Amino acid sequence: xxxxxxxSGPLSVPEGAIASLNCTYSDRVSQSFFWYRQYSGKxxxxxxxxxxxxxxxxxxxxxxxNKASQYVSLLIRDSQPSDSATYLCAVSDQTGANNLFxxxxxxxxxxx
Amino acid sequence: DVKVTQSSRYLVKRTGEKVFLECVQDxxxxxxxxxxxxxxxxxxxxxxxxxxxxxxxxxxxxxxxVSREKKERFSLILESASTNxxxxxxxASSIQxxxxGYTxxxxxxxxxx
Numbered sequence: 001x002x003x004x005x006x007x008s009g010p011l012s013v014p015e016g017a018i019a020s021l022n023c024t025y026s027d028r029v030s031q032s033f034f035w036y037r038q039y040s041g042k043x044x045x046x047x048x049x050x051x052x053x054x055x056x057x058x059x060x061x062x063x064x065x066n067k068a069s070q071y072v073s074l075l076i077r078d079s080q081p082s083d084s085a086t087y088l089c090a091v092s093d094q095t096g097a098n099n100l101f102x103x104x105x106x107x108x109x110x111x112x
Numbered sequence: 113d114v115k116v117t118q119s120s121r122y123l124v125k126r127t128g129e130k131v132f133l134e135c136v137q138d139x140x141x142x143x144x145x146x147x148x149x150x151x152x153x154x155x156x157x158x159x160x161x162x163x164x165x166x167x168x169x170x171x172x173x174x175x176x177x178v179s180r181e182k183k184e185r186f187s188l189i190l191e192s193a194s195t196n197x198x199x200x201x202x203x204a205s206s207i208q209x210x211x212x213g214y215t216x217x218x219x220x221x222x223x224x225x
Binding site for chain 1: 143154208209211212217
């Protein structure tokens with residue numbers, strides 16, 4: 001069984017700060033990694049994907065991947081109250097069915 | 113944009129009823145998935161399908177069945193609803209291949225009384 005671990009939080013940061021969300025995974029052969037944002041009462045929304053070691057930036061979001069250490073992180077710069085949500089880390093299992101294994105999520109609160 | 117549509121946003125059913133949850137996607141995705149999401153337990157995979165008429169059990173298939181007669185439609189069936197099946201049900205679809213994330217539907221909050 002593949003494990004995807006996240007700190008459940010809650011993580012609170014002041015508006016304008018950097019929020020750092022972390023995720024570790026157990027399957028060393030995993031190659032594809034995703035971050036989803038889920039607002040309360042809503043469904044998850046894909047915000048970032050990363051496949052190679054290093055950083056990938058998209059606006060205020062940066063995903064970081066370190067396959068040797070089996071962790072992936074999401075940085076949110078200049079955090080806004082609208083970033084308050086639960087962030088889910090997901091890891092692909094490499095099969096053609098593209099099964100994703102999800103962490104239980106980290107709840108982020110950005111304090112105005 | 114890919115759209116995944118779940119037929120109902122909220123449902124209330126009685127114990128013992130047969131319940132159908134419908135999901136339709138409009139982007140010709142091969143893969144479709146059904147999850148349930150409960151506080152503290154995260155997303156749990158019930159069933160998935162990677163082709164028409166194909167289905168595979170996920171982590172918690174007991175009490176559920178699925179049907180995929182057409183590529184765009186994936187139905188989840190609760191054979192005899194029970195109160196422990198009260199949950200948020202999420203449908204998702206994706207392209208074949210591990211580089212692609214899922215697109216989720218808006219979810220169906222099912223309450224079994």
